[in-house]
Amino acid sequence: MGFLGKGLLDGMVVTARNFVGSYFDKERLVTIQYPEERMKLPENSRTFPFLVFDGTAENLRCTACKICETECPPQCIYIVMDRDEKGKPRQRPKVFDIDISVCMQCQICVEVCPFDAIKMDNDYEKARYDRFNELVERLPDLLKPNEYYQKIKPTGAGEVDAKRKLEAEKKAKKAAAAKPVAPAVAGQPAAAPAAAKPAPAAVTATATPMKISIPEDAPFSAEQRAWLAGFLSAVSAGSAGVSPAVVSASPAGTNSAAPSAVVSKASPPASAGETPAPPSPAAAPAASAPGDWPWHDAGMAMPQRMDLAKEKPLADKLMAAMAQTDCHACGYDCRGYADAIAAGSESDLSLCLPGEAETAAMLEKLMKEAGKL
Amino acid sequence: MIQPLTEEKRYTLTPGPNGMIETQTMEVSIGPQHPSTHGVFRMDVVLDGETVVKLKPVMGYLHRNHEQLAERMAWLGSMPYTDRLDYFNSMTNNWAYALSVEKLAGIKVPDRAEYIRVIVSELTRLQNHVCAIGFLLQDLGAWGTPLLYAFREREKILDLFEAVSGSRMMCNYMRFGGVRVDFDDRMLATARDITARFPKFLDEFEKLLTENEVLLVRTQKVGILPKELAVNSSISGPMARASGVEYDIRKVDNYGVYGRFDFRIPLGDVGDVYDRYYIRVLEMRESVKILQQALREVPQGPHIAPEVKLRNFKIPNGDGYGRIEGPKGELGFYLVSTGDGKQPYRYHVRPPSFINLTILEDMCLGHKVADVIVILGSVDIVLGEVDR
Numbered sequence: 001m002g003f004l005g006k007g008l009l010d011g012m013v014v015t016a017r018n019f020v021g022s023y024f025d026k027e028r029l030v031t032i033q034y035p036e037e038r039m040k041l042p043e044n045s046r047t048f049p050f051l052v053f054d055g056t057a058e059n060l061r062c063t064a065c066k067i068c069e070t071e072c073p074p075q076c077i078y079i080v081m082d083r084d085e086k087g088k089p090r091q092r093p094k095v096f097d098i099d100i101s102v103c104m105q106c107q108i109c110v111e112v113c114p115f116d117a118i119k120m121d122n123d124y125e126k127a128r129y130d131r132f133n134e135l136v137e138r139l140p141d142l143l144k145p146n147e148y149y150q151k152i153k154p155t156g157a158g159e160v161d162a163k164r165k166l167e168a169e170k171k172a173k174k175a176a177a178a179k180p181v182a183p184a185v186a187g188q189p190a191a192a193p194a195a196a197k198p199a200p201a202a203v204t205a206t207a208t209p210m211k212i213s214i215p216e217d218a219p220f221s222a223e224q225r226a227w228l229a230g231f232l233s234a235v236s237a238g239s240a241g242v243s244p245a246v247v248s249a250s251p252a253g254t255n256s257a258a259p260s261a262v263v264s265k266a267s268p269p270a271s272a273g274e275t276p277a278p279p280s281p282a283a284a285p286a287a288s289a290p291g292d293w294p295w296h297d298a299g300m301a302m303p304q305r306m307d308l309a310k311e312k313p314l315a316d317k318l319m320a321a322m323a324q325t326d327c328h329a330c331g332y333d334c335r336g337y338a339d340a341i342a343a344g345s346e347s348d349l350s351l352c353l354p355g356e357a358e359t360a361a362m363l364e365k366l367m368k369e370a371g372k373l
Numbered sequence: 374m375i376q377p378l379t380e381e382k383r384y385t386l387t388p389g390p391n392g393m394i395e396t397q398t399m400e401v402s403i404g405p406q407h408p409s410t411h412g413v414f415r416m417d418v419v420l421d422g423e424t425v426v427k428l429k430p431v432m433g434y435l436h437r438n439h440e441q442l443a444e445r446m447a448w449l450g451s452m453p454y455t456d457r458l459d460y461f462n463s464m465t466n467n468w469a470y471a472l473s474v475e476k477l478a479g480i481k482v483p484d485r486a487e488y489i490r491v492i493v494s495e496l497t498r499l500q501n502h503v504c505a506i507g508f509l510l511q512d513l514g515a516w517g518t519p520l521l522y523a524f525r526e527r528e529k530i531l532d533l534f535e536a537v538s539g540s541r542m543m544c545n546y547m548r549f550g551g552v553r554v555d556f557d558d559r560m561l562a563t564a565r566d567i568t569a570r571f572p573k574f575l576d577e578f579e580k581l582l583t584e585n586e587v588l589l590v591r592t593q594k595v596g597i598l599p600k601e602l603a604v605n606s607s608i609s610g611p612m613a614r615a616s617g618v619e620y621d622i623r624k625v626d627n628y629g630v631y632g633r634f635d636f637r638i639p640l641g642d643v644g645d646v647y648d649r650y651y652i653r654v655l656e657m658r659e660s661v662k663i664l665q666q667a668l669r670e671v672p673q674g675p676h677i678a679p680e681v682k683l684r685n686f687k688i689p690n691g692d693g694y695g696r697i698e699g700p701k702g703e704l705g706f707y708l709v710s711t712g713d714g715k716q717p718y719r720y721h722v723r724p725p726s727f728i729n730l731t732i733l734e735d736m737c738l739g740h741k742v743a744d745v746i747v748i749l750g751s752v753d754i755v756l757g758e759v760d761r
Contacts, residue, residue, distance in 0.1 A: 007584035014581040015518055042536035044554060073450035106453030106545050111553075111683055120539070331682070 043153050046120035048100050049109055051142045052149050060143060061117035064093040065327030066353040068109035068118055076102035077109065081354060088301045089354070091325060096142060100126060101135040114328045116160045119149055295320040296334065302358055314370050315342035321362040323355035341367070398426060401742075405434050409512055409746045412756030416733070416745065423741045428734040432727070435760035443720040448474055448549070449683060451720065456543040459726065459758040461504060464497040464534070465699045467547035472628060473695030473706035474549050478688045480681055485674040486551035487630040491667045492564055493534070493546065494697075495660045499571060500527040501700035502611075502653040502660075503578070505753040509650060510582065512750035513591055519582060526574050533563050551677025561668065568664040575657055583651065592647040596736040596748035599644060606732045610702025610725050612752060615652040616644030622698035634666045649751040688712070692719075701725040701753055722761060726754040 032039055053060035064081040082094035109118050121144070128134035150157040220228060293316070295305035302321070309320035319338035326333040330351035332340060340346035341363065349367065352359040404415035413434035419427035439458065443451040455470045456463035468490055475482060482490075507523030531541040537560055538546040538553065546553055556564070582588055598608070603616040613620055621638045623631040639655035641648030690712030696705035702725025709719035729752050737745045 005586060007586050007589070011581045011585050014577055018522070018577075042532075042539075044537065044539040045535055046539040071447060071450065073446055073453055104453055105540065105543065107539065108449060108453065108545075 041122050043155055045122045046105055046107055047124050048103055048105060048121050048126065048137070049098060049118050049142070050121045050144045051096065051139070052117055052119055052146050053143055054146050057140075057143050060092060061115045062093055062096065063091045063115055063117070063325050063327060064089075064096075064354060065114070065323075065325050065329050067112050067114065067327060067329045070329070070353060071108055071112045073106060073108060074102050074104050076100070076104075086301060089323065093139060096139040098137045098142060099135065100137055101131070116164065119153070119156070122152055292316075293319065293335075296324050300324070302362065306362070313342075314366065315339050317366050318342055318363060321355070321359050321366060322352050323359060325354050327354055329353040344372070396422065403742075403745070405431075410749065411508065411754055412759075414754070414756050414759065416749075418737075418742065418745065420742065423743075425737050425740055425742065425745055428737045428745070430730055430733050432730075432759050435756045437761065439761040440720050440722060444717055447715050448688065448717065451717075452547070453543065453545040456545055457757055458722065458724065458761060459699070459701065459704075459755045460542055461501050461755055462497045462700050463542055463544040464493040464546060465697060465704060467544065468494055468629075469695060469697045469699065469704045470706050471547040471549055472697060473693055473708050474688065476695045477691060477693035477708055477710055478549065480550045480678055482551055482629075483675045483678055484630070484672050485555075486676050486678075488667050488671040489552050489556055489676060490547065490629055491631065491634075492556070492664060492671070493537070493544075493552075495664045495667070496530050496533065496564065496567065498660045498700040499657055499664075500530045501753075502657050503527060505700075506578070506582070506650060506653055509646075509747070509750040509753075510588075512746045513588065515588075519578070522574075522578060522581070526571070529567050533560065533567065536560055536563070548677055548681070548683070550681035551675070553677070555676040556671075561671065564664070565668050568661055568668060571661050572658070575654065575661075579654060583654070588650075589647065591744075591747060592650060592751075593645055594643070595646045595740060595744050596751060597643060597645045598732065598736050602732065602735060603644065606728075606735075608702070608729050608732060610699065610729065611652045611656060612649060612702065612729050614638065614656075615641035615648040617642055622696055622703055626696070628695075628697060630667075631663075633670075634663045636660075636663050646747055646751040649753075653753075687715075688717075696723070699725055701755070701758075702729055724758040724761065726752075726756075726758040727761075730754050730759060 051060055051062050064079050066079050066081075069075075069077045069079045076099040078095065078097040078099075079093050080095035082090040082092045084090055105120075107120055110120055126135075146157070146161075150161075218225075295308040296319075297305075305320040305324070306317070309317045312320075315338050318341050319334050322334040322337060324334055330337045330346075330353075332346075337346065337351065341349065349363040350360045352363075399420045401418045401420055402415060403418055404410040405413040410416065415431040415434070417429040417431060418425055437457075439454060442454060446454075452467060452470060455466040458466050474480070503523040503526055504520075507520035510519040511517075534544055534546075535541045537556060538544040598612065598616045600617045603613045603618050608616070608618075609620065609622075617640050619638060619640055622628070623636075624638060636659045639652055639659065641652050688710040690710060692707065692709040694705055694707045696703050698704075703723065704725055705723035707719070707721040707723065708717050711718045733749065733752065736748050740748065
């Protein structure tokens with residue numbers, strides 16, 4: 001330090017330089033005249049959630065599975081599933097309210113949604129004149145077209161669209177694969193229950209076998225091998241139009257029960273980041289291929305579904321009691337949850353959110369009937 | 374109309390036994406609405422003239438039941454609430470919570486995620502320290518200028534945070550096993566740009582403040598916190614280091630990838646307000662060093678551990694304490710899991726602001742009221758974290 005007051009003078013030089021310099025600085029911060037001009041928001045910027053629909057508002061992606069309602073940290077979402085006159089769920093919400101005075105813009109609803117139905121908006125002008133009603137966004141306020149989402153978040157929307165396209169293709173393929181088998185199976189309990197009984201596990205033994213086996217020295221773990229076997233069988237079934245129940249998965253898997261279990265495990269569309277449910281040996285002999293699930297239709301009412309699964313093993317009955325949305329709210333798909341319950345690895349019977357109390361009660365009843373509860 | 378004083382009520386100014394005029398102490402309540410208390414914080418101060426003889430911090434005006442809320446929520450659900458603890462440093466809060474859960478559940482974090490965490494945390498440290506100094510100067514009466522210079526720099530960092538996480542302050546950025554959004558090249562370039570410019574700003578900031586005579590007079594030998602007292606009252610962070618306690622969790626625990634970086638821990642020797650100011654400047658310089666290394670070495674790879682599920686992930690039975698060196702000190706989360714539930718059985722926060730504040734009285738005794746404000750400013754508290 002030189003003399004007393006030098007520090008002060010130095011400081012004043014700094015402020016003077018900033019004062020003058022700010023007029024010439026390229027990065028000078030100038031006031032943005034807000035209502036007339038707006039800053040461009042970064043793509044990730046988020047405010048409140050909205051619901052995406054494709055094409056028309058009727059075609060919204062939300063299936064009212066209630067995962068977001070459960071996971072929302074401040075509990076600002078309220079959903080009621082839409083049902084028709086007979087009480088059948090219509091896989092869409094009747095009521096979907098978001099209280100934006102409670103919402104804390106945390107984006108967790110977006111992250112947990114398995115259907116890419118709820119996304120973050122970047123509209124920050126939500127000031128309202130009323131404190132209560134106007135700050136609750138109802139279903140019509142929340143609905144926005146996919147084009148809007150593409151506009152505000154091009155990258156995110158692009159990823160979602162690509163993913164959905166892929167899933168749709170997979171689904172179409174699967175539907176094509178399941179078609180030749182499904183009518184026969186659906187007709188089974190009614191037409192020839194006695195004839196179907198002798199071969200419960202190898203339902204499709206009559207179909208032409210098309211073998212794709214993985215070489216035994218291939219560098220896969222048991223789990224990977226199982227998944228791959230299921231995948232290959234699904235592909236081959238899709239191309240050849242035969243049912244997949246004949247792939248030899250493991251070196252030792254020569255009995256008819258093991259391959260069918262493998263196929264059922266591989267059946268859910270493997271969603272990213274979701275590890276498949278652990279293989280459950282106890283449930284394996286009881287499980288069946290996707291084509292054998294005529295009740296796997298969310299539009300069907302519970303009694304009808306249970307009727308279809310009447311003659312089936314416990315795991316199938318349990319599955320028929322689920323809401324059939326494959327929403328993963330329980331952490332599995334419908335098949336996986338049923339298998340886990342049947343195998344005893346999952347003891348909580350109240351995990352099916354879209355099925356509400358109806359499913360929980362039915363699961364309890366079935367487990368009691370089976371003597372497992 | 375003013376009544377004339379009666380004979381009885383008139384003050385008697387007769388000297389007492391020691392030859393001085395006898396006076397009474399006065400109890401003053403500073404806060405909770407006073408701007409210099411940095412939020413809704415109250416100090417019950419007993420004054421003898423202008424000298425503090427007793428000081429009682431009163432907290433709890435901003436209590437929000439954070440811990441209890443977390444105990445009825447899924448593990449992930451608490452993450453956005455941790456943003457609201459110390460709302461200046463949501464990134465480091467997220468990290469502390471994520472680290473505790475990862476420790477408890479045995480989750481391994483990919484390398485890239487660790488680097489990203491270091492980058493955002495050091496940027497957080499920069500903007501916290503620069504604002505802490507700004508507010509300290511504000512408390513000293515340097516209205517506006519240093520604080521606005523500080524905010525100018527902070528703005529660039531917050532803009533980056535918004536681009537990355539979607540929100541400027543409530544980032545909600547980290548997830549168990551990594552971070553939510555990957556840094557793309559543009560964001561990394563912005564971070565490099567901020568890092569490259571920051572030393573120049575620090576030089577300017579120091580030229581403005583470090584040798585300023587008014588600052589020196591007001592802060593040197595004010596609010597001295599002796600080393601032993603700092604250790605005994607478990608003070609952490611820049612405050613402890615200003616008192617000469619060599620304790621930085623980045624060095625002690627080497628959490629994340631901090632072991633890979635070359636940086637030093639600045640230490641003070643007096644432990645007064647000036648040391649606390651200057652230690653923050655030096656820490657920012659070290660942070661810039663860490664940032665340069667991290668940004669140079671950031672590897673490719675996944676930004677989040679792919680096997681970690683967002684929902685319904687079970688955490689094994691047990692308890693765990695994860696802590697990090699937050700900009701304000703040791704921020705830790707103590708979590709107990711019963712193994713079957715979806716939510717923590719016990720969730721406890723060890724907030725640095727709160728614990729650093731407990732020593733306020735010892736630092737303030739014997740100083741004037743105006744110094745109390747400065748000392749409080751040098752502790753660097755955020756009431757969201759003090760009260761939770």
